[in-house]
Amino acid sequence: MAVRLEVEEIPGGIPAGKVAMWWFLASEIMMFGGLITCYIVFRLGGSGWAEASNHLSMTLAATNTLVLLTSSYTIVQAFVAAERGSAPALRRHLGLTILGGLIFLGIKAVEYTTEIRAGFTPDAGIFWSFYYTMTGLHALHVMGGLVVNGVVLLTAGTAIKHPHRVELAGLYWHFVDVVWIFLFPLLYLA
Amino acid sequence: MLNWLRWLPENVSTYGADVDALIALIWYTTVVWFVLTFGAIGLFLVLYRRRSGRPAAYVQGERLRQALWVLVPVAIVLVIDLWLDFRGAPVWAKVKLERPPAALSIQVTGKQFNWEVLYPGPDGKFGTPDDKLFLDELHVPVNRPVRVVLKSRDVIHSFFLPNFRLKQDMVPGREIEGWFQATRPGQFELPCAELCGFGHSGMKGYLYVHPEAEYDRWVKEQWS
Amino acid sequence: MTTATAEHVERGFWTTYVFSTDHKTIAKQYLTLGLFWTLVGGLLAGAMRWQLAWPDSAIPLMGEIGPEVYNMLVTMHGTIMVFFVAMPILLGAFGNFLIPLMIGARDMVFPRLNMLSVWTFALASLVMLASFFVPGGAASAGWTAYPPLSAKAAYTGVEWGLNLWILGLALEFASFLMGGVNYLTTVIALRAPGMTLTRVPLAVWQQLAAATLFLLSVGPLIGGAVMLLLDRTLGTGFYAPELGGDPLLWQHLFWFFGHPEVYVVLLPALGFVLEVLPVFSRKPIFGYRWIIGATVVAAALSFIVWAHHMFISGMDPRLAMPFSVTTILISVPFAWVVFAMIATLWRGSIRFDVPMLWALGFLTMFIIGGLTGIFNGSAPVDLYVSRTYFVVAHFHYTLFSAVVFGGLAGVYYWFPKMFGRMLSGPLGQLHFWLTLIFFNVTFFPMHHIGLAGMVRRIANPLQYDMLVPHQWLNVLATYGALCLLAAQLPFVINLLWSWRAGAPAPRNPWNAATLEWAAPSPPPHLNWGPSVPRVYRGAYEYSVPGEREDWLPQDLAPLARSR
């Protein structure tokens, strides 16, 4: 029986994957939202947070913010390329995005090591506990995003036939970026 | 057996009666609704059991006029709900928010698996040499407000005086205040009401409520 | 997105029964795992009850147990029943089986994701099972795992057990996140032509509400669980006051999830009952749209009531009354649903087949559990009943009626569709009446002994003078519990016997109008022959005046009617 299970789009023409991605991101937002709320409540209640936060490297974090923002831009370009149907451009921009992600993780690793060397381990105080938990979870999401982007890159051939795959990857990547936009001021600037 | 209210242990605190009154109020309200709902269900099951030649009515209950059959009872429920809150608030305030000037204040610290009961001694101040520590036993005078400062050394415990309708968790890192006033002398059980480890079962102490004179005698014995 | 044709071309044993992407097979896999855990959770409960009735006497097959083991029994019983019985059966099994069939789809929108979710759940089960056998034993800090007790191994003596507990739950959450996303997207994307949202059966609506609640409430707890794990392993201090943390943080995170979670369990069961009542009353459900509305209201409210678990936790006591108000208000939408159910019986033509019996069992027992919730919900009353067996009674009357009465209404109602065979009626009747009776024998006395002052999670009531005179209630409850376990025997026999040798089920044994009954029993792979059905009307068109039959299938073409 040659029945197919055709589920490309929902009646409104929105790709089903997009709907699913939004539901997934909703729960992700609740998770980071919860963490950030806890952090703010604790910080308002406690003292000595600012001093602790001064030990973080602003320059590295600022660079990282820039890197992540750029990679968000490149993945948009990747989507444009996919819609144009040009695989090389798609590969180039996805490659740049992935590179951005890797640089971000590299810099984060440098930060972690210097901080731990200086004795600021996760158990060095409540600020550090929050710092490592929030940035650590975020880093895990970056890695997840890299895997997704990597898969799209390897299947770039089919991706230009289904541009919304690139769009989905981009959606997730933007989310990862936005989370960082919240973490950066909360942890480094405040 | 059927009347739940009879199962409450004797109340010996000043505010316990208010709590019991509220329990009674909710008990009677819910019994009424229990009877109404079960009655209706039972009635319908009998009246409208399948009978040949009598088809079911085609009622969708979508239109407002039909929905009123549900809307009205629900409106009543809403009113009752608010009434219960309205009656409850003052009782809660009395037990947990008001702080009558206390003649005596005691510090009770939960630890796996005992109550450490600290008396300030004659000077009425904690942290002075005449403080005195007891294990698992509180002594208080009857008919006098008693202030308890609840703390914990390790995990969360819960200070529970069933006969006083008083319960309060003890959270490490916090000092939580409570109060009670006994209405008759006697010996009352003080179980721990929050799971706190393998010794939770059996973690309990006693509260001894003494008549004035007897209490003063006890104080003399302890601090002389 | 997904085009499942590819791996469906040829389907060998493995793709058909094990690594299948067919929603019906996945449903059965969830059901099997759930029933296995039911056995475990039930036996743990039996052991608990034995210890409570005859403390420190040798339990059959277990021997004597100390308080450490008792705490472990309670903790794992609660964890298993909620996360490994209720959710896989009510959401995992029925969500997967019903959603595509009821909306006229061929499968879930993401069949591979669906398979991934069931296997993630299997992995979670494995981890949870393993936690029993690691040195130190399984978790024993209560299913609510309040820190600091749960945050330092020293406090319970449980090291790996609790880490595995956290890991197992994390995997379970991941599994149901995938499931939830899949359910929601499927209903949005794959409804058959004509299946407008206001024609979608209530069972599906309730699954959607449950999935949404879960998706939106579990996030913060996942964050909290990570913190707990770090506190235990890396020595961070999120819940340790001496390090600047706060034990109450966990309680807020847990209950922000925990209260919605109990509705995640309730709503699907509610959905089954809302399907069964009209069918066996031969009458439309009373106020379809209003019920959807009430469900939405209840779901929304469930996000702002969580602190009713914390009235006496040490949080600011001024917060208690506001939460008390929202909590008691939640009785309004549920009253709505309950009354609508009763109104559905009114002027019906009621048949008492086994599914209907379980549905009525749910309705009545849930009313009791709901009403006792009002006691808890009133802060000053909770002041007394909190942490006592009154609460234990409350949540068994609610949870048990959802999982067992509601769940079994679903099993007896849809078994013919799932397995193509009828269950034995007499055995079903026996199973129902025994369960109803012994359920009440077990849990009704808990109200009394709770009011008499018996606190939860104690291994030996006889250690308390005030309980000694009431011990007979504990003995009664235990006899009830043992009989309740025994009462499941007819069910097991019925399942196994009917599954193999039951009478073949017709397409539509109950003369029901919803779409799943338009498919063969059991439905073939991809459910609908060459083309999916077309829907012409709502899901509850029973006893429509002037019709020859007393039900109008959703897919019956208007013309075809005037035969």
Ligand code: HEA
């Ligand atoms: C399916 C599960 C389920 C359901 C549906 C409910 C439903 C409700 N629960 Fe329950 N609850 C639990 C599972 C559930 N609960 C669990 C597992 C715990 C313990 C957790 C733990 O500590 O281990 C718990 C604990 C719990 C507490 C904390 C007790 C304590 O630990 O101190 C409270 C307090 O407010 C509460 C309240 C309520 C209320 C108000 C409802 C309401 O939704 C009920 C609404 C329904 C009705 C009211 C009945 C229908 C209405 C009518 C018949 C009309 C007439 C009614 C009135 C006039 C009021 N529950």
Ligand code: HEA
């Ligand atoms: C769905 C939830 C559920 C179910 C079904 C049960 C079932 C039972 N529970 Fe419960 N219980 C909890 C959830 C549940 N429990 C929770 C959350 C706690 C709190 C834990 C804590 O404090 O940390 C608890 C705690 C708890 C206590 C308090 C322990 C203490 O505080 O010291 C007791 C004491 O008697 C108890 C007894 C029982 C008994 C005798 C049964 C008997 O009914 C068991 C007999 C088994 C059966 C009759 C099987 C029923 C069939 C199914 C469940 C599935 C079949 C359905 C389908 C196939 C659709 N349980």
Ligand code: CUA
């Ligand atoms: Cu201390 Cu329980």
Ligand SMILES: [Cu+2]
């Ligand atoms: Cu709740």
